[in-house]
Amino acid sequence: xxxxxxxxxxxxxxxxxxxxxxxxxxxxxxxxxxxxxxxxxxxxxxxxxxxxxxxxxxxxxxxxxxxxxxxxxxxxxxxxxxxxxxxxxxxxxxxxxxxxxxxxxxxxxxxxxxxxxxxxxxxxxxxxxxxxxxxxxxxxxxxxxxxxxxxxxxxxxxxxxxxxxxxxxxxxxxxxxxxxxxxxxxxxxxxxxxxxxxxxxxxxxxxxxxxxxxxxxxxxxxxxxxxxxxxxxxxxxxxxxxxxxxxxxxxxxxxxxxxxxxxxxxxxxxxxxxxxxxxxxxxxxxxxxxxxxxxxxxxxxxxxxxxxxxxxxxxxxxxxxxxxxxxxxxxxxxxxxxxxxxxxxxxxxxxxxxxxxxxxxxxxxxxxxxxxxxxxxxxxxxxxxxxxxxxxxxxxxxxxxxxxxxxxx
Amino acid sequence: xxxxxxxxxxxxxxxxxxxxxxxxxxxxxxxxxxxxxxxxxxxxxxxxxxxxxxxxxxxxxxxxxxxxxxxxxxxxxxxxxxxxxxxxxxxxxxxxxxxxxxxxxxxxxxxxxxxxxxxxxxxxxxxxxxxxxxxxxxxxxxxxxxxxxxxxxxxxxxxxxxxxxxxxxxxxxxxxxxxxxxxxxxxxxxxxxxxxxxxxxxxxxxxxxxxxxxxxxxxxxxxxxxxxxxxxxxxxxxxxxxxxxxxxxxxxxxxxxxxxxxxxxxxxxxxxxxxxxxxxxxxxxxxx
Numbered sequence: 001x002x003x004x005x006x007x008x009x010x011x012x013x014x015x016x017x018x019x020x021x022x023x024x025x026x027x028x029x030x031x032x033x034x035x036x037x038x039x040x041x042x043x044x045x046x047x048x049x050x051x052x053x054x055x056x057x058x059x060x061x062x063x064x065x066x067x068x069x070x071x072x073x074x075x076x077x078x079x080x081x082x083x084x085x086x087x088x089x090x091x092x093x094x095x096x097x098x099x100x101x102x103x104x105x106x107x108x109x110x111x112x113x114x115x116x117x118x119x120x121x122x123x124x125x126x127x128x129x130x131x132x133x134x135x136x137x138x139x140x141x142x143x144x145x146x147x148x149x150x151x152x153x154x155x156x157x158x159x160x161x162x163x164x165x166x167x168x169x170x171x172x173x174x175x176x177x178x179x180x181x182x183x184x185x186x187x188x189x190x191x192x193x194x195x196x197x198x199x200x201x202x203x204x205x206x207x208x209x210x211x212x213x214x215x216x217x218x219x220x221x222x223x224x225x226x227x228x229x230x231x232x233x234x235x236x237x238x239x240x241x242x243x244x245x246x247x248x249x250x251x252x253x254x255x256x257x258x259x260x261x262x263x264x265x266x267x268x269x270x271x272x273x274x275x276x277x278x279x280x281x282x283x284x285x286x287x288x289x290x291x292x293x294x295x296x297x298x299x300x301x302x303x304x305x306x307x308x309x310x311x312x313x314x315x316x317x318x319x320x321x322x323x324x325x326x327x328x329x330x331x332x333x334x335x336x337x338x339x340x341x342x343x344x345x346x347x348x349x350x351x352x353x354x355x356x357x358x359x360x361x362x363x364x365x366x367x368x369x370x371x372x373x374x375x376x377x378x379x380x381x382x383x384x385x386x387x388x389x390x391x392x393x394x395x396x397x398x399x400x401x402x403x404x405x406x407x408x409x
Numbered sequence: 410x411x412x413x414x415x416x417x418x419x420x421x422x423x424x425x426x427x428x429x430x431x432x433x434x435x436x437x438x439x440x441x442x443x444x445x446x447x448x449x450x451x452x453x454x455x456x457x458x459x460x461x462x463x464x465x466x467x468x469x470x471x472x473x474x475x476x477x478x479x480x481x482x483x484x485x486x487x488x489x490x491x492x493x494x495x496x497x498x499x500x501x502x503x504x505x506x507x508x509x510x511x512x513x514x515x516x517x518x519x520x521x522x523x524x525x526x527x528x529x530x531x532x533x534x535x536x537x538x539x540x541x542x543x544x545x546x547x548x549x550x551x552x553x554x555x556x557x558x559x560x561x562x563x564x565x566x567x568x569x570x571x572x573x574x575x576x577x578x579x580x581x582x583x584x585x586x587x588x589x590x591x592x593x594x595x596x597x598x599x600x601x602x603x604x605x606x607x608x609x610x611x612x613x614x615x616x617x618x619x620x621x622x623x624x625x626x627x628x629x630x631x632x633x634x635x636x637x638x639x640x641x642x643x644x645x646x647x648x649x650x651x652x653x654x655x656x657x658x659x660x661x662x663x664x665x666x667x668x669x670x671x672x673x674x675x676x677x678x679x680x681x682x683x684x685x686x687x688x689x690x691x692x693x694x695x696x697x
Contacts, residue, residue, distance in 0.1 A: 051527045181671050210674025215622050215631050218420045219666035219673070222546055226413055239631075242527065242623045250533065250621065252540055252547045271527035271623065 032075040032333050034103035039065065039320060042094060042119065043109040043134065045083035048238050052265040053111040053134045056305050056313040061108055063301065064320035072327050080104070084115045091115035092122050099126040105333050106131060106323055109316050113137040113184075117144065124148050127335045131323060133315035136263065138398065141362035145405035148335055149361045150342065153315030154285045156188055156263070157398050158367055162283030162391050163260050164195030166369040167231055170388070172258060172281075173201040176229035178220045178244055180211035180236035188262050189235040196233075204229045211236060217244045218251060225253050231281075237263045242272055249276040265310045269372055269384045277384075278374040283367055286311035286351055287385050290368075293350035308382040318351035319363075355393065360405035367396035416546035417667040418660060423552045425659020426559035427614065431632065432639040432651040433563055434610030437570070440646030441583045441603045444494060444505040449636065450629030451513035452608050455482050456615020457624045458520060461531050471534035471620070478616050479609035486608025490601050498600070513629070520626040528625025537620075555617055562613065563652045570648055579603060583646075638681045644694020654692060 041061045043053045058081040065077045080102065084091035091110065098104035099122070107123060110116035111134030123130045124146035131150050132140060138157040140149065175196050179189040185208070193203045204227045207220040221244065224232045232253065234241050241261055245268075248254055261268075264282040288298035288308045297317070301309045309317075326341035327333050347355035347365065355365035370385040378384065400408055431453060438446045446452075459478040463469035469477065489512065497504045533551050540549040570576040581589045582596050590596045615629075622628055639658055643650030658677055665676040684692060 046521060046526075048526055051525045208671050210671070213631060213634075213674050215628065216420075216424050218423070218552075219417055219663060220670065222416045222420065223413070223670075225547070226416075239526075239528070239623065239625065239627065246530070246623060247621070250540075250549045250551070252549070267527050271530065271625075273530035273532075275532065276530060 032073055032327075033105065035075050036103065037072055037075060037077045037324070037327060037333050038098075038102065038104045038106075039077065039079045039323075040095075040098045040102075040104040040107045041079060041081040041109050041316070042084050042091060042098075042107050042115070043081065044086050044111045045081075047086050049086065049111040049134060051267040051271070051307075052310045053109055053312045053316075056301075056307065056309060057109045057111075057133065057316040059305050060301065060309065060313045060317035061320045063304070064317045064324065068321060068324045072324055072333075073331065077324065084110070084112075086112045086115060088114045088118035092118040095119045095122045096126075099123070099128050104128065105335075106320075108320055109133050109312070110135055111312065113140075116140060120144065120146050120149050129323065129335050129339060131316075131319040133319055134312045138403075141358070141360040142403045142405055145360050145403070145407055147361075147407055148339060150319065150339075150357055150363055151361055152319040152363045153311055154283075154367070155362070155397070156184075157191060158285075158396050159262055159283050160188060160191035161195050162367050162369055162396060163233075163262055163281055164192040164201075165199045165395075166283070166389055166391065167258075167260050167281050168196055168199040168201040172231040172260070174229045175201060175203050175231045175233050175260075176224045176227040177203070177206035177233045177235050178217065178224055179206050179208045180240055181208040182211060184237070185211065185235045189233070192233055192235065192262055206235075209236070209240070211240050214240065215243060217247045220244075221248050221251055221253055224248075225251065225257070229257065231258050231260050233260045233262060235262050238268075242268055245272055245280060246276045249278075254279055265312065266308060266382075266384065267310050270307070270382070274373060274375045274378055274384065277372045280372040281388075282370055282372070282385075283391070284311050284370055284385070285365070285367055286314040287368060287370060287387060288314075289383065289385070290387060291350075297350045302382075314351050318347065318349055321349060322347050358400045358403075359408045360400055360403045362397060362400075362403060364393040364397040366393050367391040412545035414664075414667055417663040419543075419546060419548065419663075420666075421660040421663020422656065423556055423659070424662060425656035426556045427618065427632075427655075428636060428639050428659055429563050429652045429655030430559045430614040430617065431611065431636045432643065432655045433566055433648065434607040434614070435636060435640050436643065436646055436648055436651035437566070437610070438604055438607035439640070440648065441579055442494075442498070442505075442600055443502050443583075444497075444509070444604070445502055446604075446607065447506055447510035447633075448489075448513040448516070449509075449607075449611050450633030451516040452482060452486065452611035452629070453615040453618070453632070454520070454626060454629035455485070455516065456612030457531070457619040457622075457628060458524075458615075458626075459612065460616040460619045461529050461624045464531065465529075471616075474616050475613070479613040482612030482615075483605045483609030487601055487605040489608075490604040494604065495597070495600075517626050517630065524626060526625065526627070528623040528628070531619040531624050533620040551620055555621070558617065562610070566610070567648050567652060635677055638677045642681050642684045642691055644691025647691065647693040647695075650691060650693025 041058045043057045106129040108131045113135040116135040129148050133153045136156040138155040141151045177189045179185045207223045260281040326338045330337040330341045343357045352365035357363045369389040460474040537551045586596045639655050643654035665673045
């Protein structure tokens with residue numbers, strides 16, 4: 001009953017908006033469709049990922065537009081946002097409505113893999129661009145690649161590879177995994193295990209915990225402790241990782257062994273506090289306190305958001321900026337022309353140096369192996385990471401060939 | 410082998426102590442008021458958050474929080490009982506369940522909005538930091554403290570309810586409130602205090618949990634399902650049942666984590682299903 005009423009309403013709305021729709025969709029060659037460039041930030045505003053993306057991602061997109069001058073080719077730039085609640089159907093419906101009724105040209109962020117996976121085909125069908133910053137699945141520029149997608153900030157391959165290979169090189173050559181028992185955790189574990197073995201390390205075992213729903217990790221951590229491995233790899237995310245790290249510290253594991261987080265964001269470290277998180281290895285695409293450029297931008301972000309940016313939020317800014325530059329260079333917001341420019345032009349800003357977007361849509365840029373500071377080493381608020389190593393773009397991400405994106409012949 | 414097993418059993422005992430502490434409050438409220446308190450997880454979360462706020466904003470440490478937080482959160486419980494729950498006595502318990510479930514969603518939503526999802530860290534109090542090596546495992550002192558305190562609180566509660574005059578009134582009130590009132594006992598007040606006490610127990614468990622788990626809005630909803638299973642297995646409303654089952658299930662879970670880690674999330678519910686097949690009223694419950 002309610003369903004059919006909704007359907008009727010939707011049909012009515014579509015009919016009423018028909019005229020507007022036609023106007024929004026008519027692309028005048030060499031011009032800006034609808035006389036406005038509209039950027040939609042579709043992200044998790046209130047759920048699990050709202051601290052690492054969410055409102056901060058919206059702020060980052062708005063900052064990019066302001067820094068760009070608010071106008072491109074004489075037309076205004078507009079930012080709208082919505083909460084996809086990490087649900088694939090809400091994400092794809094919102095995207096469809098944005099494209100059809102509101103003339104959205106580009107969607108940024110899409111923080112979970114399920115939502116990004118649902119929106120990408122819709123965008124490709126409508127010839128609009130997606131700029132993924134939040135999600136990690138490597139397939140977005142592999143099997144599932146589209147001609148209108150850029151995977152901008154990181155993927156799980158880069159995380160596994162960065163932390164796995166680099167930690168082995170610094171001497172952490174025996175590993176035990178604490179893994180979230182579902183597809184994400186298992187693939188993160190197997191990716192990392194392969195890298196560890198390929199780099200000459202050993203994998204001594206793994207303990208898999210149910211997720212979500214596990215709050216006490218002491219059993220799994222005791223197994224990790226008993227294994228005697230030098231490195232305990234945490235193949236989980238979010239609250240699971242935070243509780244694992246906290247309890248590893250409590251059980252004295254970090255006295256003899258080191259933790260390696262395989263998907264860690266600055267917001268996790270902030271939530272944990274340095275006392276618990278110290279010594280943890282992680283790979284990140286961005287850290288606010290690396291150089292003057294990163295500090296300058298991050299402090300401006302901090303003034304607005306009262307938090308330092310995560311790599312996802314910095315990636316949203318950089319990707320939106322790169323998009324706007326491409327619109328300007330192409331002289332149009334036509335998606336094909338803009339994508340061509342985005343892939344031709346290297347990314348050079350505070351986020352990436354000589355970043356390149358490949359034909360598969362993957363943005364290959366330097367990544368950083370970091371270690372969390374001890375409370376004594378931290379001199380000021382948000383002074384959390386020691387950057388141990390820059391992982392050059394060519395090593396940090398899989399090659400175009402390895403990605404096997406069907407679009408690339 | 411034996412070493413690893415002893416470690417897991419000890420961890421199971423620690424978790425079981427938490428389960429017992431949480432299910433105790435739930436069992437008291439159900440046993441005496443016939444209310445299925447779905448807000449228990451949210452009240453536990455409130456306890457942890459209140460401890461964190463006391464420390465962060467007021468500089469009140471763990472020791473005082475252990476005393477003050479249950480009183481404050483318990484008082485909120487009293488308010489809830491007076492304003493809302495009271496109107497639902499005597500009708501289908503389903504209404505109480507729905508009300509408390511709704512309250513839990515509202516409270517969790519508010520904290521989510523105000524504090525985000527990642528939560529906050531609460532440090533282990535200085536006097537209880539560190540740990541001792543037992544040979545087969547490293548036992549953090551704080552975890553040992555949890556076991557002791559939980560045993561003391563559960564024991565005292567059981568004693569008060571089952572062995573004192575006050576407890577006798579309470580039990581009589583559940584059997585026949587009208588008769589008890591006829592003897593001049595203020596039954597509505599007794600119900601209010603009981604609910605407040607149950608809520609205070611949840612908040613107390615929250616303070617105990619704060620140094621161990623991340624203080625986050627979702628912490629209650631992730632543990633409450635298991636705690637409900639504990640109460641059902643123990644027999645809805647049985648005080649002793651909830652305590653014994655809480656500890657026992659912690660141990661069963663510990664064993665499972667040793668033998669088959671992937672199954673540790675379900676084992677509690679498998680036990681629940683088996684127990685319900687054989688004894689529908691739960692291990693310690695009586696048929697109503």
